[in-house]
Amino acid sequence: MSKRIEVNDLDVYYGDFKAVEGVTLTVEPRSVTAFIGPSGCGKSTFLRTLNRMHEVIPGARVDGEVLIDGSNLYGPGVDPVLVRRQVGMVFQRPNPFPTMSIRENVLAGVRLNNRKMAKSEADDLVEKSLQGANLWNEVKDRLDRPGSGLSGGQQQRLCIARAIAVSPDVLLMDEPCSALDPISTLAIEDLIEQLKNDYTIVIVTHNMQQASRVSDRTAFFNIAGTGKPGKLIEFDDTDVIFSNPKVQATEDYVSGKFG
């Protein structure tokens, strides 16, 4: 269920403000692509345009195309609700629904698509999704407890289970480990390594070691100054970006000279 993402000359606006300018890149299926760059460079904004989540913010709009296996997300008549069912998202802070149990959280997305589901079928899906998120052994005895009772790292893996339960084509992760301790971070990174076999994964991260550990390709974003739009500076294989980048700004950033 993994698909290729092609972005052609994409601009993102918040009202009159141009936040991201002229991004063109291709994300291969069954790979992990990392977006790195200083704060405010538009990498999270750009990530959100890949499942039209930026539209939640009033006044946000894009110019350009995003093709997922050839079909444009921004084509006429494309429903953002259906886009988001194919392109799942994991957020910076773990956000399981506090009013639902662990089991209900995993099934939340599926219930939107397919209301009538036999109990045995639902049980299988819960187990499969939690296995897929490496959480099953920790929670199998308390599936009816609230999801908010888990630790931060477990909550984030629950969110990943919830996202993969609907079998999306692409999984977007917006700094998924920035609120977690190093051990939980490691658990998530191992998980990303496994998920790569089935999904196209795009991850935004502030942690350059993380980008070099988990990703196959890396995109470096930067801004010229406050009020200027963010741009894609360089996009290449991860080892090239970290060892032998072609652009000076990338080298300065990855070597810690700024940012």
Place this chain on the structure above:
Amino acid sequence: MTSAPARPARITAKKRLGDRLFSGGATTAGALILAMLAAVASFLVLQGVPAVTADPRDMSILAGHENFWTYVWPLIFGTLWSAALALLMAVPLSIGIALFISHYAPRRIAQGLGYIIDLLAAVPSVVFGLWGANTLAPAVQPFYTWLNDNLGWFPLFSGQVSGTGRTILTASIVLAVMVLPIITALCREIFMQTPVLHEEAALALGATRWEMIRMTVLPFGRSGIISATMLGLGRALGETMAVAMVLSSAGVVTFQVLTSTNPSTIAANIALSFPEAYGLNVNVLIATGLMLFAITLVVNSIARWVVNRRKEFSGAN
């Protein structure tokens, strides 16, 4: 050789003047509300007991009734029935308005609408009473006749339809309009507190706006909706003037909402009977007030219990 080591003196926080003043003030305020409640409750009990214990024949207000309980039962029923009808109309409407303001309306319209709702809360109940008796009742009467003609088989709409429209249903509509602002205002505040994080989680799963509201906003606001409803219920149960002016009452127990024989409510009955009451009759009215007090207490306890039952899923942790 050695005795047990002396326990170190417990370190106490230094008491600063501001802390002491503030904690003293807060404690006093907290104690005051309990004292006031106790004062009201003891007044009601002390003054109400004679009405129950004395011979019913000594009290002219109980004429035609066996004892106090047969007198108060239709009033209790009328109070609960009219308040329930009012909430049945007001709560869904309030939740709808609150959702519109918090999640659907453009910001400018939302602000204006919120302001109008708050204004509605400032209208005195006697004005609502006048409006209900003189404008609403004649206006809805033809509709009542239609309901009775076409849906008369339904028990609520059966019986001899009222010619004036001053029925318990009209009183409940007035009550609904009166409790609407408080429920709406509270629900709006609660809906706007829904964490963006959870709303985005639902949207990112491919929820439509309505599904997002059903998955996050409503469950998150559940305890708040119940609290708001309880406040509205408190006002509906205790409302005096509007009901007294609108309702033509007959002291019966009936679920028919369109007839001219309606149960009165405790508060309206006190207001209407008090000017002519003397001696033990005053105690009878106070005893009915005690019943209202008890009903409110029970209803609120039930609501508290409902809220606490699913505390760990409330989102507050």
